[in-house]
Amino acid sequence: MHFNSTILTIPGLGGSGPQHWQSIWEKRYNFTRVEQNDWDTPACSDWIEGINDAVKAHDTADIILVGHSLACVTIAYWAKKFNVKIKGALLVAPADSEAETFPPEASGFSPVPLFKLPFPSIVVASNNDFYVTTESAKQFADSWGSEFINVGSAGHINVSSGYGEWDFGLELLKRLDN
Numbered sequence: 001m002h003f004n005s006t007i008l009t010i011p012g013l014g015g016s017g018p019q020h021w022q023s024i025w026e027k028r029y030n031f032t033r034v035e036q037n038d039w040d041t042p043a044c045s046d047w048i049e050g051i052n053d054a055v056k057a058h059d060t061a062d063i064i065l066v067g068h069s070l071a072c073v074t075i076a077y078w079a080k081k082f083n084v085k086i087k088g089a090l091l092v093a094p095a096d097s098e099a100e101t102f103p104p105e106a107s108g109f110s111p112v113p114l115f116k117l118p119f120p121s122i123v124v125a126s127n128n129d130f131y132v133t134t135e136s137a138k139q140f141a142d143s144w145g146s147e148f149i150n151v152g153s154a155g156h157i158n159v160s161s162g163y164g165e166w167d168f169g170l171e172l173l174k175r176l177d178n
């Protein structure tokens with residue numbers, strides 16, 4: 001599979017380990033990870049700046065962001081602050097920063113920004129994700145103007161849910177890479 005766009009991956013809390021689909025995609029397709037200063041006790045403002053620095057290093061019209069979990073909310077905050085028109089975003093298993101299950105070590109990520117993103121996006125959710133209800137994920141997608149895809153019982157769509165290699169995710173990414 002070949003991609004025409006610049007793909008920037010953005011892991012969630014803790015980063016994405018070597019068996020995570022984001023890490024596999026980075027190696028296989030030469031995608032670039034947006035590195036954050038603190039993966040374990042993040043501050044939203046720092047993560048927003050990390051995304052912005054990475055985006056500014058490329059032609060913005062050619063960028064697709066691939067966020068997982070907390071990165072999805074961060075991308076929404078980044079879009080609200082900078083209003084940059086990029087090619088698109090694949091937002092996988094968005095964490096609900098207002099839920100009781102939200103990790104307390106992350107700060108400044110609440111409330112979830114609910115507004116139309118200035119670029120095309122796809123939200124992928126599961127109906128048994130510990131970090132977000134299907135209803136909340138659908139609400140985020142609707143507010144962000146995103147296409148919403150429920151992949152069924154897929155947990156948090158990460159390694160512990162059985163997702164290393166994730167071909168369906170690549171198919172969705174390819175749809176944004178037009």
